Amino acid sequence: MSIGQTLADARTKAGLTVEQVSEVTRIRQPLVEAIERDDFAACGGDFYARGHIRSFAKAIDADPEPLLAEYDARFGSGPVPSPTVIFEPERVKPERRMAPNWTAAMAAAVVAVVGFVAFQVFSGKDDDKGSTATATSTPPPPATQAAPVPPPPPPPAQEVVAQAPVDVKVRIDAVTSSTWASVTNSAGKEVFDGVIAKGKGQEFTDPTQLKVVLGNGPAARLNVNGKDLGPASTKDHVVRFTFKPGDPQQG
Incomplete structure (x- = not known):
């Protein structure tokens, strides 16, 4: 059985059409059909023909090595180059996530804390001055009985939250x-x-x-x-x- 017949038979057993193989391997559909007819002229040379055969075979779960050996024996005109990733089926790359800028966040937090402390210090000094002036000009008000403070309402029952799957x-x-x-x-x-x-x-x-x-x-x-x-x-x-x-x- 020839190279093209072997690939076509394996593709049929895998339940894939020529169009599906073309989309998975990024090999043009007419070129996939030509390879199944053992017509490698449109591949553009031995280097690209070997790459297409390897990518085609991997997409249909077939062993590419015997097919490459047969190609070298029947059609090859030079040494076999090392494999290249341009013929590999599509690989989905993970999305890159940006790390949070902890340095900027910490700096902002420090500035906020320093500002709050300074505000409290100066506010306390102004309150002391106001209290002293009031004491020298007016007598203290008569003592009044504080109204009873109602007890706080009981906290609501905690709702049980279903834990999302971790995997x-x-x-x-x-x-x-x-x-x-x-x-x-x-x-x-x-x-x-x-x-x-x-x-x-x-x-x-x-x-x-x-x-x-x-x-x-x-x-x-x-x-x-x-x-x-x-x-x-x-x-x-x-x-x-x-x-x-x-x-x-x-x-």
């Missing part, structure tokens, strides 16, 4: 057919990249966030933080999600 948990089940999936954790590490066969499932956990890409959304069923979200999609094939702790929302 995000995602389960992917391939229901109607197999599907390619990619899962990236909050540290930006890809924890899964492959095909989930029909009738099988995979479960993932992270303290803060999980990013999910599915190549065949209508075939997959999602359960997030214990909540069944149903099919991942009703019409789009390649879908992307970002899930965090709490009540999940698709999208």
Whole structure:
């Protein structure tokens, strides 16, 4: 079986269309079809052809090494260059969070405290002067009996607040057919990249966030933080999600 026939057969078994492989690998759809026909002329040379074969094979969970060896034997015209990341499927990068400016906050707090102390000192001196002047000019008022102070009302009963989940948990089940999936954790590490066969499932956990890409959304069923979200999609094939702790929302 040739290189193109091997890739086409593996793609069909993975339940992916040419359009889905094109979107996952960023290889143009006509070029994907040409590779499946063993037509590598449009790849632009051995370097790019090897990269397309490697990316294509990885997207459908096939071993690229035997295919690359066959390409070198049949079509190759030079030494094999080292792999480059330009042919890797899309990797979702984690959002960068800015650290709070604690230095500015502490400086503002110190200024506020110093201002408050100075205000209290000068206010106390003015109050003492006013009290002395009043004592020399008027006699003290007669003593009056203080009115009784009613007791404070009892504090309201504390409401029990349900603690939100501390982790995000995602389960992917391939229901109607197999599907390619990619899962990236909050540290930006890809924890899964492959095909989930029909009738099988995979479960993932992270303290803060999980990013999910599915190549065949209508075939997959999602359960997030214990909540069944149903099919991942009703019409789009390649879908992307970002899930965090709490009540999940698709999208």
